[in-house]
Every structure is written in structure tokens, then in C-alpha cells.
Amino acid sequence: MRAPPAPEVVRDDTADSTDSTGSTGPTGPTGRTGRQAVRAVPALLPGVALTAVPNEAAGIMRSKSHAGFLWVFEDLLDDGARAALGTAAEQAGLRYAFPGTGMAGDLLPVPEPVHPELTFVRVDDDDLLRAYADLKARAYGFPLEDGRDGLAGSSLWKSGVFAYLGLRDGTPVTCAATVEAEGRLFVVLVATDPACERRGYGEAVTRKALYEGARAAGLTRATLHATAAGAPVYPRIGFRPNSPLRFYALGD
Structure with a gap:
């Protein structure tokens, strides 16, 4: 052979x-x-x-x-x-x-989410993108400048990615994004402020990013790569582990 x-x-x-x-x-x-x-x-x-x-x-x-x-x-x-x-x-x-x-599922479309404590805002300017990067950095435990280096100034993140912040009383506390790739909607960079965990914020903003991405792209399948901390959330949305x-x- x-x-x-x-x-x-x-x-x-x-x-x-x-x-x-x-x-x-x-x-x-x-x-x-x-x-x-x-x-x-x-x-x-x-x-x-x-x-x-x-x-x-x-x-x-x-x-x-x-x-x-x-x-x-x-x-x-x-x-x-x-x-x-x-x-x-x-x-x-x-x-x-x-x-x-690794997780995937033929779960789209999902219903438009509502959370009583959150308002959802799409990331479409540099200030919102910086807020997304800073929230990600705090949640992942690395310096703010590293988070900004990965996202700041990206035109893709302000137009081609369905990136959303969840605001509580006007302050960003959670974020998630989806992007169309190879016929699927990929979930990326879900994060919640460590002081605001276990309130359903991460699931809600992920549902929002999936809802808006699916509505725009017309896709039915979604995939993601989950950390151990996030893995329990995604099966509630319809994802199933695959590797x-x-x-x-x-x-x-």
C-alpha cells in the first residue's frame, strides 16, 4: 500500500x-x-x-x-x-x-433571542470593535493590547463577520460572532466578563450571532471549536460534539 x-x-x-x-x-x-x-x-x-x-x-x-x-x-x-x-x-x-x-449541528435558523438583562449591538465601528477585543482579553486572561492587536482596525470584523456585543445597562458584558465559511456558519470568540458569568449571557449572545448570521447567509449548518469552559453551553443551542x-x- x-x-x-x-x-x-x-x-x-x-x-x-x-x-x-x-x-x-x-x-x-x-x-x-x-x-x-x-x-x-x-x-x-x-x-x-x-x-x-x-x-x-x-x-x-x-x-x-x-x-x-x-x-x-x-x-x-x-x-x-x-x-x-x-x-x-x-x-x-x-x-x-x-x-x-469540535462541535457542529444542522440547527439553523434559531429563534431570535431575548434576554431580560441584555441589549444586543452589532459591531460595526472601531469603538465597538475595541470593546469586543477588550472583553475578549479580560475573559481569556491576556493583556488588552494583545486582544486589540488581533482585532483593531479589521474591516472584516466590521462588515463580513456577524459580531455582537451584549450590553447590560450600556456596558459590554458578553460577546460572540459568526462568519460564513465553506457553506457553514462558524462561531468564533464567545466571551463573557468574568464578573458576569452564569447568567446565560454567553448563550444569549451566541444565539444572537447565529440568528443574524443565518438570516443573512441562509445557511442551516453551524460549527464551532469549544473550550472546556464553554462546552456545556452549546448543546443547549443544538450543537453536538464531533471531535x-x-x-x-x-x-x-
């Missing part, structure tokens, strides 16, 4: 919207180069080819001002590759950062 080709590792400025393929960096479709994604495109990776992926991904990450993460979808690996992944990543200078879950994820960061 011929061995399948080694997987391609590419830079990717648009979040991968397929149900269980590829990998992306932490900010999704930014329209900028500061946090370009690193994407592996495997087809049931054989163990012998796996070492090429972490090595090439690490090289791309080291070339950027913000390294981001390598995202690996475990269901795209065969048993040998899955077992060898940790060692291959370590040898490439990568460290395991945190887990995640565990491993996130890898540079170890140096």
Missing part, C-alpha cells in the same frame, strides 16, 4: 469551518496578520507522517509576533498517530496547553 501524503501545514487567516478538519489559532478570522492561524490539514494521519506536522507548525509559530496555538483534532488521527502525538509535539518544542471540543481537540503552544 502507498503511504498517504504527509499532511499540509499552512498559515490560515480564516477560521476553519469544516466539521472536524484543520486547526486554527486563537483568534479565528481576524483579517490581520498579527495572529495568523496555524492549520494542519490531515487525512487520518499515519504515525510515521505525524512528526512533520508539529515541526512545521512550530516553525510557523516562531516566525510570528504572536505564536498562537496548534489545534489538533484527535478524530482525524489514527491510533498510532494519536499515541505518538505528545512525543512528537514535545520534540518540536511544543507543549500541551488545554483541551477543547476532541488538543491545543499546543510553543514551549520556549
Whole structure:
């Protein structure tokens, strides 16, 4: 049997919207180069080819001002590759950062959401985009300048992305966005102010982004990559898990 080709590792400025393929960096479709994604495109990776992926991904990450993460979808690996992944990543200078879950569902359209404490505003100017970036940074625990670097000035985020803020008494407390990609609506950068969690804000603003994105694009399928913290929310909307994820960061 011929061995399948080694997987391609590419830079990717648009979040991968397929149900269980590829990998992306932490900010999704930014329209900028500061946090370009690193994407592996495997087809049931054989163990012998796996070492090429972490090595090439690490090289791309080291070339950027913000390294981001390598995202690996475990269901795209065969048993040998899955077992060898940790060692291959370590040898490439990568460290395991945190887990995640790929999810998808034929759930659109969703009803227009209402939350008694929130008003929804679409991000369509620089001030709102900065507020989105700052909220994301606070929720994810990294410096405000890093959040702004990933989004500030992006024309894509002010027009092509259905990005929404949830305001409570005029103050942004939650955010979510969707973007059309490859015939699906991809959910990206859902965040809630840590002081305002467990009030249903994240689910509500995600529903709003899905509602508006589906209404504009006419799509029926949606996908997302969930962190462990967000994973319990999305099945309530209609998403179903389809692959565990491993996130890898540079170890140096």
C-alpha cells in the first residue's frame, strides 16, 4: 500500500469551518496578520507522517509576533498517530496547553433571542470593535493590547463577520460572532466578563450571532471549536460534539 501524503501545514487567516478538519489559532478570522492561524490539514494521519506536522507548525509559530496555538483534532488521527502525538509535539518544542471540543449541528435558523438583562449591538465601528477585543482579553486572561492587536482596525470584523456585543445597562458584558465559511456558519470568540458569568449571557449572545448570521447567509449548518469552559453551553443551542481537540503552544 502507498503511504498517504504527509499532511499540509499552512498559515490560515480564516477560521476553519469544516466539521472536524484543520486547526486554527486563537483568534479565528481576524483579517490581520498579527495572529495568523496555524492549520494542519490531515487525512487520518499515519504515525510515521505525524512528526512533520508539529515541526512545521512550530516553525510557523516562531516566525510570528504572536505564536498562537496548534489545534489538533484527535478524530482525524489514527491510533498510532494519536499515541505518538505528545512525543512528537514535545520534540518540536511544543507543549500541551488545554483541551477543547469540535462541535457542529444542522440547527439553523434559531429563534431570535431575548434576554431580560441584555441589549444586543452589532459591531460595526472601531469603538465597538475595541470593546469586543477588550472583553475578549479580560475573559481569556491576556493583556488588552494583545486582544486589540488581533482585532483593531479589521474591516472584516466590521462588515463580513456577524459580531455582537451584549450590553447590560450600556456596558459590554458578553460577546460572540459568526462568519460564513465553506457553506457553514462558524462561531468564533464567545466571551463573557468574568464578573458576569452564569447568567446565560454567553448563550444569549451566541444565539444572537447565529440568528443574524443565518438570516443573512441562509445557511442551516453551524460549527464551532469549544473550550472546556464553554462546552456545556452549546448543546443547549443544538450543537453536538464531533471531535476532541488538543491545543499546543510553543514551549520556549
